[in-house]
Amino acid sequence: MNSLLLAAPVLVPALGAVGYVAFGWRAATAWVGSLSAALVLAAAIATATQVVATGPQSAWAGIIRADAVSAFMLIVIGAIGLIAALATPAYLRAEIAAGRASSRTATRHSALVQSFLATMALAVLAANLGVLWVAVEATTIVTAFLVGQQRTRDAVEAAWKYVVICSAGIALALLGLVLLAFAAQHAGSGSGLDWSGLVASAEHLDPAVTRFAVVLLVIGFGTKAGLAPLHAWLPDAHSQAPAPVSALMSGVLLSVAFYAVLRIKVIADAALGPDFIRALLVIAALASLLVAASLLLAQRDYKRMLAYSSIEHMGLLALGAAAGGPLAMAAVLLHILGHGLVKSVLFLGAGRVLQVTGSSRIGEVRALVVRQPVLAGVVGFGVLALIGLPPFSVFASELGIARAGFADGVGWAMGAGLVLVVIIAAALISHTSRMLLGSQPAPDGPGAATAPARLPVLAAAAMILGLLGSAALGISAGPLSDLLQLAADILAGA
Amino acid sequence: MGVRVSDALYVQLLNLAAGGLLLTAVLALWRRELSVIIRVFAVQGLALAGLVGVLAAREGSAELVAVAVGVLVVRVGVLPWLLRRALATSGADRRETRPVVNVASSLLAAAALTLLAYAVSQPLVRLSPEPAIHAVPVALAVVLIGFFVLVTRRRALSQLVGFLLMDNGITAVGFLTGAGIGLIVEVGVALDVVLVVLVLQVLTGRMRETFGATDLDDLRELRD
Numbered sequence: 001m002n003s004l005l006l007a008a009p010v011l012v013p014a015l016g017a018v019g020y021v022a023f024g025w026r027a028a029t030a031w032v033g034s035l036s037a038a039l040v041l042a043a044a045i046a047t048a049t050q051v052v053a054t055g056p057q058s059a060w061a062g063i064i065r066a067d068a069v070s071a072f073m074l075i076v077i078g079a080i081g082l083i084a085a086l087a088t089p090a091y092l093r094a095e096i097a098a099g100r101a102s103s104r105t106a107t108r109h110s111a112l113v114q115s116f117l118a119t120m121a122l123a124v125l126a127a128n129l130g131v132l133w134v135a136v137e138a139t140t141i142v143t144a145f146l147v148g149q150q151r152t153r154d155a156v157e158a159a160w161k162y163v164v165i166c167s168a169g170i171a172l173a174l175l176g177l178v179l180l181a182f183a184a185q186h187a188g189s190g191s192g193l194d195w196s197g198l199v200a201s202a203e204h205l206d207p208a209v210t211r212f213a214v215v216l217l218v219i220g221f222g223t224k225a226g227l228a229p230l231h232a233w234l235p236d237a238h239s240q241a242p243a244p245v246s247a248l249m250s251g252v253l254l255s256v257a258f259y260a261v262l263r264i265k266v267i268a269d270a271a272l273g274p275d276f277i278r279a280l281l282v283i284a285a286l287a288s289l290l291v292a293a294s295l296l297l298a299q300r301d302y303k304r305m306l307a308y309s310s311i312e313h314m315g316l317l318a319l320g321a322a323a324g325g326p327l328a329m330a331a332v333l334l335h336i337l338g339h340g341l342v343k344s345v346l347f348l349g350a351g352r353v354l355q356v357t358g359s360s361r362i363g364e365v366r367a368l369v370v371r372q373p374v375l376a377g378v379v380g381f382g383v384l385a386l387i388g389l390p391p392f393s394v395f396a397s398e399l400g401i402a403r404a405g406f407a408d409g410v411g412w413a414m415g416a417g418l419v420l421v422v423i424i425a426a427a428l429i430s431h432t433s434r435m436l437l438g439s440q441p442a443p444d445g446p447g448a449a450t451a452p453a454r455l456p457v458l459a460a461a462a463m464i465l466g467l468l469g470s471a472a473l474g475i476s477a478g479p480l481s482d483l484l485q486l487a488a489d490i491l492a493g494a
Numbered sequence: 495m496g497v498r499v500s501d502a503l504y505v506q507l508l509n510l511a512a513g514g515l516l517l518t519a520v521l522a523l524w525r526r527e528l529s530v531i532i533r534v535f536a537v538q539g540l541a542l543a544g545l546v547g548v549l550a551a552r553e554g555s556a557e558l559v560a561v562a563v564g565v566l567v568v569r570v571g572v573l574p575w576l577l578r579r580a581l582a583t584s585g586a587d588r589r590e591t592r593p594v595v596n597v598a599s600s601l602l603a604a605a606a607l608t609l610l611a612y613a614v615s616q617p618l619v620r621l622s623p624e625p626a627i628h629a630v631p632v633a634l635a636v637v638l639i640g641f642f643v644l645v646t647r648r649r650a651l652s653q654l655v656g657f658l659l660m661d662n663g664i665t666a667v668g669f670l671t672g673a674g675i676g677l678i679v680e681v682g683v684a685l686d687v688v689l690v691v692l693v694l695q696v697l698t699g700r701m702r703e704t705f706g707a708t709d710l711d712d713l714r715e716l717r718d
């Protein structure tokens with residue numbers, strides 16, 4: 001029973017994928033996706049409760065294992081998966097109505113999204129870093145066709161870039177894992193790539209080999225997490241993918257890859273002391289923030305704007321991780337959830353704006369407040385939440401990251417990072433206000449309606465739910481506090 | 495079980511296989527005819543399977559023999575077959591026309607990368623005196639050359655070969671260090687690689703459908 005509950009976040013979406021392949025996408029199966037995501041969330045919460053009460057759980061002969069960090073990441077996957085799933089039927093119906101998709105496309109989309117959820121759940125549940133690697137690489141495979149779903153030139157190109165850059169990056173991570181296994185073998189612990197075994201025997205790992213391995217692992221998983229310098233795939237893939245997929249990729253997949261970096265960091269801290277990986281993370285973080293700031297200032301495409309903002313937030317996570325310490329780690333985890341909620345809502349909103357106006361250019365979307373008040377409200381509040389205004393949780397987590405950074409010896413990097421964050425916030429506000437305000441375009445000009453004007457109730461509810469969740473988290477972490485604290489202690493190596 | 499191979503023969507065979515790996519990587523960098531590059535890649539797979547076979551004979555391990563057969567099937571059979579299929583559908587454009595770096599400079603770069611591989615793998619060599627570990631720099635050089643092919647080639651198919659060269663190199667490092675990353679993980683890795691190649695093969699097909707060629711120079715639409 002217990003092992004079934006633990007494995008449910010992998011098994012339920014896997015079954016969902018099989019179901020979609022067998023029965024296709026139709027009115028009766030459109031809700032299977034939401035049901036499966038809801039079950040993942042429920043299983044994640046149950047697992048988290050057990051972990052808080054009785055400690056780490058494991059199953060499948062020790063292949064999957066959930067400690068507080070895994071349980072927290074499962075909740076992130078379930079929550080954001082649910083938001084994206086609730087908005088998916090309306091999105092697919094609008095695409096089919098506009099002739100950009102068929103029910104076959106919808107079937108494939110749904111089956112791939114379900115496999116996507118299963119692979120992400122496996123990644124965070126893997127006890128062994130090798131299994132984690134396989135799962136992360138599998139996410140690339142299942143999302144490749146989702147990115148290229150539109151079959152336009154831009155979409156196919158984005159998919160190619162995505163697969164080539166991410167696979168090459170993740171191949172470097174594999175080399176890192178091989179070297180880490182070699183170091184572990186010479187340390188004589190017999191742990192192989194089992195994460196807790198590696199942490200326990202970390203001080204016996206050969207420092208020179210481990211250093212080499214850690215560099216490769218941070219670059220490799222950092223590529224998949226969208227950290228500079230190998231971030232070039234991200235704006236293309238996240239802007240070309242269908243909206244619910246962009247929501248999942250930006251909201252969850254990036255953090256799942258970053259979760260791997262966090263696990264590596266614990267081993268590196270114990271084997272090499274905190275300074276080595278801190279330097280790597282600070283470089284990656286500042287480079288990512290710089291890339292995001294410089295390309296956001298003159299950005300003309302709102303989906304790419306959101307994608308660059310994801311690079312910014314990954315940079316912030318890396319800065320927080322560089323600070324280390326339980327407080328910083330709690331803030332990092334909260335930021336993962338808060339950013340995921342808000343960014344998925346924004347990508348769903350952006351997808352809807354694209355369906356309504358037919359253009360992804362910022363300059364061609366105007367007066368959204370008049371034409372689509374609810375949608376405009378969601379996008380407006382979403383951007384305010386994203387730049388870290390209270391009461392939304394991004395405010396609390398950014399504050400936590402900044403405080404930890406100034407306290408823990410990465411003050412200068414944090415100062416530089418905050419300047420860039422302010423520049424990015426200004427750019428986001430100015431671009432969004434141009435879309436929301438302004439005078440209404442002529443009815444037949446660019447931006448003439450191509451989709452039914454009313455926002456479907458369920459999609460609206462999903463987006464508002466995400467924003468409310470983020471606001472509630474910002475006021476109090478509530479029942480999550482215990483889990484967050486446990487997880488932060490694990491990641492800080494305390 | 496099995497007959498233990500004598501030390502001198504073992505070292506010779508090991509070096510032969512490792513030399514084959516590096517030589518094929520350099521050949522893949524040198525030649526431009528895509529069909530030749532694919533054949534070179536298959537030969538490299540053979541060298542890799544041979545390497546695993548030598549290690550299997552040395553350790554008398556039945557499991558490693560099975561793995562060597564698996565490597566042979568995937569890297570000499572399945573992957574080159576997939577590549578040839580991708581090439582067959584690609585019509586007339588069968589040559590790497592204008593690589594970003596010309597051949598002479600590429601070969602110089604390969605030499606530099608090999609030196610770099612020797613430099614960075616010193617910590618490993620220091621950790622263990624085994625002859626297998628002494629071959630690790632060669633495998634690392636293959637990884638680096640693969641990465642170089644990946645970033646300097648314009649044809650989609652050549653980039654794919656670059657990725658596969660990297661993967662061969664990494665697999666070789668794995669076997670040479672003898673670091674057991676676990677059977678589940680190894681099967682997972684092999685499966686992932688085959689799937690990645692399948693995905694990329696389908697994508698090259700779609701690229702041709704949507705814009706004619708698979709020259710990545712045409713991939714310029716998504717710049718900021």
